[in-house]
Amino acid sequence: xxxxxxxxxxxxxxxxxxxxSCTISGMTVGHRTVAxxxxxxxxxxxxxxxxxxxxxxTSYLDSVEGRFTISRVNAESAVYLQMNSLKPEDTAMYYCAxxxxxxxxxxxxxxxxxxxxxxxxxxx
Numbered sequence: 001x002x003x004x005x006x007x008x009x010x011x012x013x014x015x016x017x018x019x020x021s022c023t024i025s026g027m028t029v030g031h032r033t034v035a036x037x038x039x040x041x042x043x044x045x046x047x048x049x050x051x052x053x054x055x056x057x058t059s060y061l062d063s064v065e066g067r068f069t070i071s072r073v074n075a076e077s078a079v080y081l082q083m084n085s086l087k088p089e090d091t092a093m094y095y096c097a098x099x100x101x102x103x104x105x106x107x108x109x110x111x112x113x114x115x116x117x118x119x120x121x122x123x124x
Contacts, residue, residue, distance in 0.1 A: 002026040002113040004096045009118030012086055020081040020118060022096030030054070030074040033104045035111060036081045038092035038120075045095070047106025049081060059106060064090075086122045093117040 008020040022034065035050035049070035050059045058070055069082040079096065097111035 002098065002100070004098065004113060004115035006094065006096050006115045006118040009094060009120045011121040011123065014087060014122060014124050016086050016122070017082070017084045018086065018120060020083065020094055020096075020120075022079045022081075022115060024077050024079065024096075024098060027098065027100075028074070029072055029077050029079065030056075032098050032100065033110075034070075034072065034079040034096065034098045035106060036070060036079075037095045037097055037106075037108065037111075038090075039095070039117075040089075040092040043092075045108055047108065048094070050104060050106055051079060052104040053102070057104065059104070061106065083120070086120075088122050088124050091120060091122050093119050 003025045005023045032053050036048045039045040051070045067085045072079040095117045096115040098113045099111045103110040
């Protein structure tokens, strides 16, 4: 059974940084794409960043490109999202997701396993 557990959320001021962690059990992290999504209150969930199986190609939402970095440590069965230069519009619940299929991208329907989320709040 695949299980994802997010941690690292919190409250920061504009310009601050946070590092989110996603610990995954029940699958080999480097064999499947893992992605981070977020959902702000009253908005649809959107894909933020993804890291592919194998080589670890990355893809980012335009609005976070250059500020966020997704990475993985296979030995730790973990995927991280380093978030710098945070803005109030980054405030959301952040979710980690993966799939048993061969998929790489930021479409929500590309993923079938989801964590419970971790809250990120950025104040101005």
